[in-house]
Amino acid sequence: MMRLPPFTYLAPRTLHAAATALAEHGADAMPVAGGTDLFPNMKRRQFEPKVLVGLRGIRELTGIRGRGREGMTLGAGTTLSAVAAHPEIVAHYGALATAAGLVSSPQLRNMGTLGGNVCVDTRCNYYNQSHEWRKAIGFCMKKDGDICLVAPGSSRCWAVSSSDTAPVLWSLGARVRLVGASGERVVPLEALYRDDGIQYLTKQPGELVADIVLPPADGWTSAYLKLRRRGSFDFPVLGVAVALRMDGDRVGEARIVLGAVASQPRPAPDAAAALAGERLTPELITRVADLAAGPSKPLDNTDFTHPYRKKMTRVFVARALRALAGLPGGGRAAEEVA
Amino acid sequence: MKSRLSLSVNGEAHDVLVPVHKTLLEVLREDLGLIGTKHGCELGECGTCTVLVDGEPVLSCLALPADLGGREILTVEGMAEGGRLHPLQQAFAELGAAQCGYCTPGILVTAKALLAGRPTPTRQEIKEALAGNLCRCTGYTKILDAVELASLRLDHSGLTSPNVGRRRPGEGAPTANETDHSGLTSPNVGRRRPGEGAPTANPT
Ligand SMILES: Cc1cc2nc3c(=O)[nH]c(=O)nc-3n(C[C@H](O)[C@H](O)[C@H](O)COP(=O)(O)OP(=O)(O)OC[C@H]3O[C@@H](n4cnc5c(N)ncnc54)[C@H](O)[C@@H]3O)c2cc1C
Ligand code: SF4
Ligand code: FES
Ligand code: FES
Numbered sequence: 001m002m003r004l005p006p007f008t009y010l011a012p013r014t015l016h017a018a019a020t021a022l023a024e025h026g027a028d029a030m031p032v033a034g035g036t037d038l039f040p041n042m043k044r045r046q047f048e049p050k051v052l053v054g055l056r057g058i059r060e061l062t063g064i065r066g067r068g069r070e071g072m073t074l075g076a077g078t079t080l081s082a083v084a085a086h087p088e089i090v091a092h093y094g095a096l097a098t099a100a101g102l103v104s105s106p107q108l109r110n111m112g113t114l115g116g117n118v119c120v121d122t123r124c125n126y127y128n129q130s131h132e133w134r135k136a137i138g139f140c141m142k143k144d145g146d147i148c149l150v151a152p153g154s155s156r157c158w159a160v161s162s163s164d165t166a167p168v169l170w171s172l173g174a175r176v177r178l179v180g181a182s183g184e185r186v187v188p189l190e191a192l193y194r195d196d197g198i199q200y201l202t203k204q205p206g207e208l209v210a211d212i213v214l215p216p217a218d219g220w221t222s223a224y225l226k227l228r229r230r231g232s233f234d235f236p237v238l239g240v241a242v243a244l245r246m247d248g249d250r251v252g253e254a255r256i257v258l259g260a261v262a263s264q265p266r267p268a269p270d271a272a273a274a275l276a277g278e279r280l281t282p283e284l285i286t287r288v289a290d291l292a293a294g295p296s297k298p299l300d301n302t303d304f305t306h307p308y309r310k311k312m313t314r315v316f317v318a319r320a321l322r323a324l325a326g327l328p329g330g331g332r333a334a335e336e337v338a
Numbered sequence: 339m340k341s342r343l344s345l346s347v348n349g350e351a352h353d354v355l356v357p358v359h360k361t362l363l364e365v366l367r368e369d370l371g372l373i374g375t376k377h378g379c380e381l382g383e384c385g386t387c388t389v390l391v392d393g394e395p396v397l398s399c400l401a402l403p404a405d406l407g408g409r410e411i412l413t414v415e416g417m418a419e420g421g422r423l424h425p426l427q428q429a430f431a432e433l434g435a436a437q438c439g440y441c442t443p444g445i446l447v448t449a450k451a452l453l454a455g456r457p458t459p460t461r462q463e464i465k466e467a468l469a470g471n472l473c474r475c476t477g478y479t480k481i482l483d484a485v486e487l488a489s490l491r492l493d494h495s496g497l498t499s500p501n502v503g504r505r506r507p508g509e510g511a512p513t514a515n516e517t518d519h520s521g522l523t524s525p526n527v528g529r530r531r532p533g534e535g536a537p538t539a540n541p542t
Contacts, residue, residue: 001364002380002381003359003361003364004360004361005359006357006359007359008339008358009339009341009358009359009402011404011405034400035400035401035402036382036397039400040381043380043381044381054404054405056405057405105382105385105469106448106466106467106469107382107385107388107395107396107397107448107470108397110394110395111396111397111400231469232469232470233383233469233470233472
């Protein structure tokens with residue numbers, strides 16, 4: 001049996017009580033929501049918090065409020081199943097419903113939360129292994145060791161940001177409300193991330209994600225495509241999030257954000273800029289897809305070869321744009337590759 | 339840290355005194371003797387430990403009993419009623435939908451949750467509902483057949499008729515994106531090519 005290491009479990013009823021408990025226990029404590037990321041990691045001894053602050057009993061963390069027209073607020077404790085099925089999200093923030101509905105498996109989406117998905121640990125073939133496996137290979141700097149086994153000369157960890165919803169939320173212009181023991185702040189979602197496999201979040205360890213705030217959907221459409229080996233269970237090894245606001249038959253504004261190609265979601269601003277003011281013709285789509293592949297720099301530390309994942313960035317950006325333009329050849333998210 | 343918990347499993351209240359870091363799977367099997375729920379990967383990657391909590395399929399290997407006070411837990415032991423197999427169990431036995439049987443308890447309760455919300459699911463809906471349950475033996479076809487057979491029998495028996503057509507809002511209904519890009523979310527249960535996607539092929 002691979003058991004959880006022992007811990008003290010606190011189950012506060014309010015956000016304030018949770019933030020206070022985290023502040024009190026400092027580095028010994030971690031929050032846990034659905035546990036679908038943290039518990040497997042704890043079983044592999046990647047985290048051994050002495051105190052766990054359970055968020056499931058906190059009412060104010062759950063619920064979906066607002067409408068597409070005026071913007072929406074999603075409690076961090078909302079399950080991915082609820083996000084994927086919410087009619088207003090499906091209608092106005094389609095890519096978010098798609099991404100939430102493509103995370104792992106139905107059971108995990110019933111348990112896993114949006115807040116946990118935004119904070120999900122980065123991944124690497126040398127890290128997502130049992131303690132024995134990692135010990136046998138001599139550990140790496142993300143946990144228990146001091147070198148990187150993917151890039152041995154490197155002074156940093158390159159573990160991969162593997163959230164399905166984070167690139168989508170970024171492309172939608174989402175903001176995050178963070179609550180700590182001494183106050184709260186609202187930051188753009190992109191400010192939450194840092195391109196480092198170990199310190200991939202900029203928030204203070206004691207800060208909780210309380211809500212995700214979506215701006216009015218006004219005229220925006222969005223798409224998300226995910227590359228993984230199997231059509232269920234697997235994390236993305238490439239995610240492509242595209243959001244567009246059309247001005248008549250021309251693109252008014254566009255955002256393209258890539259998932260699983262760096263230690264944080266990675267925007268493709270040049271590609272997005274090339275879309276502005278243009279008609280979505282097949283020629284333009286090809287050019288934009290080439291530009292979007294530029295910032296895609298996957299390393300050899302997930303499933304599939306990294307040149308293939310880079311190549312697929314171009315293919316997926318083109319497919320997402322074709323889908324949004326209503327051109328043939330758009331679509332198919334979970335690619336199967338033999 | 340041990341805690342005293344009251345868990346409602348298969349309609350019965352159980353008082354247990356267990357370390358708080360024991361998972362629901364461990365408590366069911368080791369403290370309550372309910373070994374119908376199987377212990378597979380323990381990491382969320384196989385679905386054999388699935389139980390229903392308030393009717394929803396969740397993974398008992400990643401659930402803490404401390405979070406489940408006041409919730410109703412259903413395991414495979416709670417499916418038969420009055421000594422009679424549940425129509426799903428009956429159909430699985432008749433059609434040979436269980437070979438080694440290791441995945442069966444998780445699949446049965448997951449399918450039960452599906453039929454409770456959608457008495458006559460399409461084959462695609464059954465595949466999607468079971469996309470979180472791996473089976474290494476059957477190739478899935480007979481599992482899908484058995485769920486279909488049980489659904490027909492349940493539907494004709496009138497047992498679930500009050501629910502027919504009472505699809506919950508947004509639940510599993512095709513999303514805008516699914517309609518736009520057909521096949522977007524189709525899970526590949528039963529469509530796996532030989533040798534591909536063995537559960538331990540990728541470190542997850
Ligand atoms: C087999 C398997 C497959 C998976 N596949 C995918 C996949 O395809 N795509 C994907 O994106 N994810 C995947 N996951 C990861 C995980 O299930 C999801 O990311 C899920 O959304 C995590 O949410 P949670 O509530 O369970 O997080 P938890 O495990 O509870 O927490 C995850 C992290 O976030 C922190 N945290 C949680 N909530 C908050 C909060 N409100 N404020 C601050 N910090 C918080 C925790 O401390 C922890 O560090 C998979 C997991 C498994 C086991
Ligand atoms: S990228 Fe390097 S340091 Fe980071 S988890 Fe992988 S092997 Fe370890
Ligand atoms: S044992 Fe729980 S998912 Fe495998
Ligand atoms: S019958 Fe053996 S795993 Fe499914």
